Amino acid sequence: MDKKLLDILACPVCKGELNYDKENNELICDKDKLAFPIRDDIPVMLESEARTLETK
Amino acid sequence: MTEASPQPFTKQQVRDSFNKAAETYDTFAIVQREVCKRLLERLDYIKVAPQMILDIGAGTGQGTQGLALQYPDAHIISMDIAENMLLKNRDKIQTQSTLAKKVKNFFKEKQMVQFVCADAEQLPFADASMDMIFSSLTIQWCPDLTKLFNEFRRVLKPGGLLMFTTLGTQTLHELRASWAEVSDKIHVNHFADMHDIGDALYNVQVENPVMDNETIVLNYQSIKQILIELKAVGAHNQNVGREKALTGKSRLQAMYKAYEKFRTEEGYPVTYDVLYGHAWNPKTPMQKTQSDSQQQHTSISLAQLKSTLGSRERS
Numbered sequence: 210m211d212k213k214l215l216d217i218l219a220c221p222v223c224k225g226e227l228n229y230d231k232e233n234n235e236l237i238c239d240k241d242k243l244a245f246p247i248r249d250d251i252p253v254m255l256e257s258e259a260r261t262l263e264t265k
Numbered sequence: 266m267t268e269a270s271p272q273p274f275t276k277q278q279v280r281d282s283f284n285k286a287a288e289t290y291d292t293f294a295i296v297q298r299e300v301c302k303r304l305l306e307r308l309d310y311i312k313v314a315p316q317m318i319l320d321i322g323a324g325t326g327q328g329t330q331g332l333a334l335q336y337p338d339a340h341i342i343s344m345d346i347a348e349n350m351l352l353k354n355r356d357k358i359q360t361q362s363t364l365a366k367k368v369k370n371f372f373k374e375k376q377m378v379q380f381v382c383a384d385a386e387q388l389p390f391a392d393a394s395m396d397m398i399f400s401s402l403t404i405q406w407c408p409d410l411t412k413l414f415n416e417f418r419r420v421l422k423p424g425g426l427l428m429f430t431t432l433g434t435q436t437l438h439e440l441r442a443s444w445a446e447v448s449d450k451i452h453v454n455h456f457a458d459m460h461d462i463g464d465a466l467y468n469v470q471v472e473n474p475v476m477d478n479e480t481i482v483l484n485y486q487s488i489k490q491i492l493i494e495l496k497a498v499g500a501h502n503q504n505v506g507r508e509k510a511l512t513g514k515s516r517l518q519a520m521y522k523a524y525e526k527f528r529t530e531e532g533y534p535v536t537y538d539v540l541y542g543h544a545w546n547p548k549t550p551m552q553k554t555q556s557d558s559q560q561q562h563t564s565i566s567l568a569q570l571k572s573t574l575g576s577r578e579r580s
Contacts, residue, residue: 213340214379217317217394221387224419245389251351253382254389257277 210236210247221254235260274454276346276384279406279499283324283347286499290350291325293497296481296537298327301401304430304541305331311543313426315339315396321385322346322403326354332399333358333378342390344381346406347499351380386413390420397421400429405436405456410465418469421546427471428543432456433478435538440491443523447516459540471544478540484532488521491535 210229218227220238227236227245235244236252243259245252283290305328315336320329323343332341345351358378383389385400386407398417407413417427436456444452459478466474485491527534 211379214342214381217342217391218381218389219391221383221389224392226391248348249352251348251355251380251382252389253348254387255280255346255382255384256387258382 214252218252218254222256237262274406276386276406280346283345283499284349286497287325287347287349287353289497290353290499293494294325296483296539297324297402297498299481300430300537300539301327301331304328304399304401304428305335307541307543308332308335308428311426311428313397315426317395317422318342318397318399319344319388319390319395319420321398321400322406323354324350324403326357328399328401329354329378330358339377339396341378342381342395343378344383344385346382346384348382351382355380386416388416388420392419393422393425395420395422395425397426397428400427402430402432404429405432405454410457410462411468414465414469414471418471418546423546423548425546426543427546430542431462431540433538433540434458435480435536437495438536438538439524439527439534443520443527446523447519452520456538462540462542466542466544470547472547474542474544476540476542478538481537481539483535483537484529485535486532488524488533491533 210231215227215229215236218236219225220227220241220243222241222243223238225238225240227238229235230237230244233244234247236247236254237244242262243256244262245254245259247253316339318332318336318339318341320332320341320343323329323345324347326343329341329343332339343351343354345354381389385403386409398421404410404413414427421427434456437453441453459476463474463476466476485494524533
């Protein structure tokens with residue numbers, strides 16, 4: 210995941226910062242508990258395509 | 266004629282439609298190509314040196330490539346709601362030799378062009394992160410223009426530039442009228458009025474918004490070809506009010522017949538009412554209480570705005 214791109218990417222829902230989960234190749238919004246997939250090196254930043262993370 | 270278009274179409278439909286059209290898009294996107302070229306040409310007259318550019322609805326990448334050539338030092342985010350379009354876009358950029366020669370070194374080291382799949386109305390970018398938003402023939406798919414432009418303002422840096430094209434009410438009027446004669450359902454997408462777009466720009470308090478329009482008419486030898494090409498560019502009807510069953514053959518024939526009255530020596534005309542707009546994000550930061558209509562924060566009066574709404578015709 211390119212650092213420069215990660216710096217400007219934000220959660221499309223809350224506009225907050227994202228964390229890159231290297232293991233699953235996803236971008237995580239901790240606040241909304243959403244994981245956005247990266248497919249073919251393209252971040253797919255659609256709420257409809259995001260995986261919902263279980264709340265602990 | 267006013268059309269009932271409550272909730273016009275879903276974003277998922279738009280996404281599916283363009284994902285399907287990725288293979289055929291370039292072959293048939295004649296108007297789209299011409300309009301994007303003209304929008305790029307307009308940049309020649311605007312003195313800016315953007316570091317970070319967002320191409321919204323980049324599709325197969327004509328705008329992105331043009332921007333990369335025009336601003337070789339800029340970092341460009343090529344964004345579309347349909348991933349398949351972005352895959353085409355990336356392939357083309359990586360193989361296109363003229364562009365590659367010029368920016369080859371940037372690709373690997375600086376990653377000058379990057380691709381992001383997203384919805385224009387829900388931008389996945391940090392506040393004040395872009396120097397320029399470029400968008401050609403995309404925002405006609407976004408029903409809530411005020412929401413859209415607010416989102417644009419949010420991601421633009423203070424002093425940032427918005428350049429866009431979209432489609433106006435007269436677009437596909439021949440097809441709309443022909444369908445209306447034979448069916449009550451919505452067969453042709455509803456397109457915004459230029460003044461509504463001007464009002465939305467005014468509502469979000471951008472500076473010096475300018476809009477103008479131009480009419481492009483394409484002539485076809487058959488009506489069937491018109492329908493084929495609209496589908497091939499993903500621009501066929503997306504409305505939820507459209508007929509679910511296959512349009513009956515007899516009704517289609519009746520529509521063809523109704524279209525005959527538009528026929529000229531040159532063929533069957535298809536009108537594109539192309540709207541061009543640009544505006545600047547104010548240098549002062551955006552105020553959060555934006556929706557409060559009593560708020561006094563105007564740098565331009567409505568009269569001033571209206572006077573900038575020029576109009577010219579070309580065919």
